[in-house]
Amino acid sequence: MTDMLRHACHAIATAIAPGPGAAEAETPLDPSGGDRAPEGLVVDELERVGSPTVLSSLAVGRLVCGDERQLLVLKHCLSASMEYVGDRVSWPASPTVLRNAFFVLDACLKCSKAGTDLEIASAVLRDGFMHAPETENVLRSCFGRDAYAGATEEVVRAVWDRWSAPGRKGFAVTFCPAPAQAERQEVSDVDGGEVLARDIEQYERCSQQLRDLCSWLAAGGRDSRKVASQVVVLHKVLFKAFVLDSVVQTTMGREIPQGVWDKHARCQRAFHEVLREVETLRFSDTPSMAKKKQMSFRAVLGEIKNFIAAEDVALGGVKYWKDKYMAERETRRETHEQLQQMRGNIRVLCRIRPLADAASEEAAATMPMPGLIRLRSCQKNRRTLDFEYNCCFAGDATQEEIFREISPLIMSFADGYNACIFAYGQTGSGKTFTMQGPKANPGVAPMALRLLFDQAKRSEEAGTEKWIEVSFLEVYNETVRDLLSPSPSKLLDICTLGPHQLGPNADRVPGLTKKHVASVGDVESLIAVGSRNRATTAHSMNEHSSRSHAVLSVRYFDVEGGETHAPVLHLVDLAGSERIAKSEVKGIHLKEAQAINKSLSALGDVIASLQQRQKHVPYRNSKLTQLLQDSLAGNSKVMMVCNISPEESSVSETASSLNFAKRANQVEAGQAKKVTVAGRA
């Protein structure tokens, strides 16, 4: 065993088996460490050991121990070594990493045991040792050092020749030992304090790593289930570099210079190239793969979020990181959407109502960044709770912005799929405002119908026949009332058949009035009539509190190619849950409040059993769940609008609504199918 190897093994033993006596260990490496997948091992060690010297020594140790699965280990160790060489090891003043990296190559070439090592070395040279400014610098330096004479020099020359082979794009340099001195000087200057120059090198290195990943994917990595973890690792490297940068800039009290912004943009582009590459490899074809990818994003986003939270990255860094977070979040959001569609999840949209009295109170529910709702506790310890959703709106969001998020669902309904949108939330949180809205500022229902009429008009111009029917009912004190009937107090029954037993032509509520509507004006007048008939009352928390759950159902008939599609859209404005002690209701209103809370709790039980995929789902426990069972049991695209109040006095109700929304979002109802009926219902 050479001195160099003894030194390497000693370092490995110290790093891998810390503890009494470890430092004196003479045995180089426990080969059983190789039981894990090579990539995992390197990544783990990189995280845990965190020392480039030890890491490159690890490569040496593994090589000499004759581990059969060395190719990937070598590749990773080499790239890790290069990373550190290019990053912050001031070579050639810190030659250990370099020496070890080349020792690996050298040993591979020299040692011809059964040809394996030679093959590995050739493979590393052929595929693994990619051209990058840093590796080029390393090679250049080797020519100028006596220590790398002999076999290593041959390796270096082999790599060089491969890089400079005719036809190789972007590599027009011819080797000459002299520039090595100049390069060395340049790098020393970088280490001497040229932060920006170092940064550029760092970013370019990251970009190069990303490009290498692309090559790796294209060269066969596509079969590997490790692609996701590779992306995450590189992503982390990239972001750590960015954060370091921001911290340095910020703590130096400087503005982030334009060059750094440009680098960020470059690296981001490189990262997106990799993502596209991953896409073209159809990595997200199956739900399980899509889920993996989504988890990768989540890991990265979590990391960024932590960085943003860190006080170090105050000032200028924060803006940068917020932008970064938003860009990444958008990518993740798209993946998440795809995944949710594949699984038929109940989608969730959260909306914070504006403060009722903004002048005298500070909001306890805020949206510090897109997709994140932060709840500040009113307790003494002032804890905060974070809730993440794909789609959140702060108090200043307009009705149009909310509808923009919902309109794809309405289009899908017009395309033949059942849909259900229900507004959930504490009393006074803005459900009716969101679903119906005042005349001058219409909400989801009027806007959805306007869109449907536009759609119907366009299709009719193209020669297909459409017509729309609406019905409007309420569930009040566990009774069903027809809000469009001339005698709205007449009670109706709900069909007791199970969710999959009811035919597409059948009505869940037989005898319910259905009105054919020809224009938005028709619908608005019907909604006005129904709303007047709806039970509302005033209590301490809302002047016009709805005391019932209201369901506006729209059936959209579409005759196309001899087939009639007649999907149903339910627009549900639930009554608000309330703490009876807080709303101070008595008598009949107390009974109403109890009925509302009971039915909402039945809805909670249904959601919980759907989420846990229980065999029995207790739809029959309330009129509300009996009515919604067709939508919740699958075959319908469902969206929940979770309305929340921002006041500090509502924090516990808000937390419970947000938790409910989380559970609802986890319900996978399965993919909805187009609804076809035999004829006009």
Ligand SMILES: Nc1ncnc2c1ncn2[C@@H]1O[C@H](COP(=O)(O)OP(=O)(O)OP(=O)(O)O)[C@@H](O)[C@H]1O
């Ligand atoms: N986004 C908003 N912008 C402006 N005002 C709003 C908004 N959301 C709600 N409000 C106002 O807050 C009050 C309560 O809203 P709303 O009646 O819609 O609540 P709710 O959740 O339907 O209550 P309940 O369950 O008691 O019926 C209303 O005066 C409404 O105009």
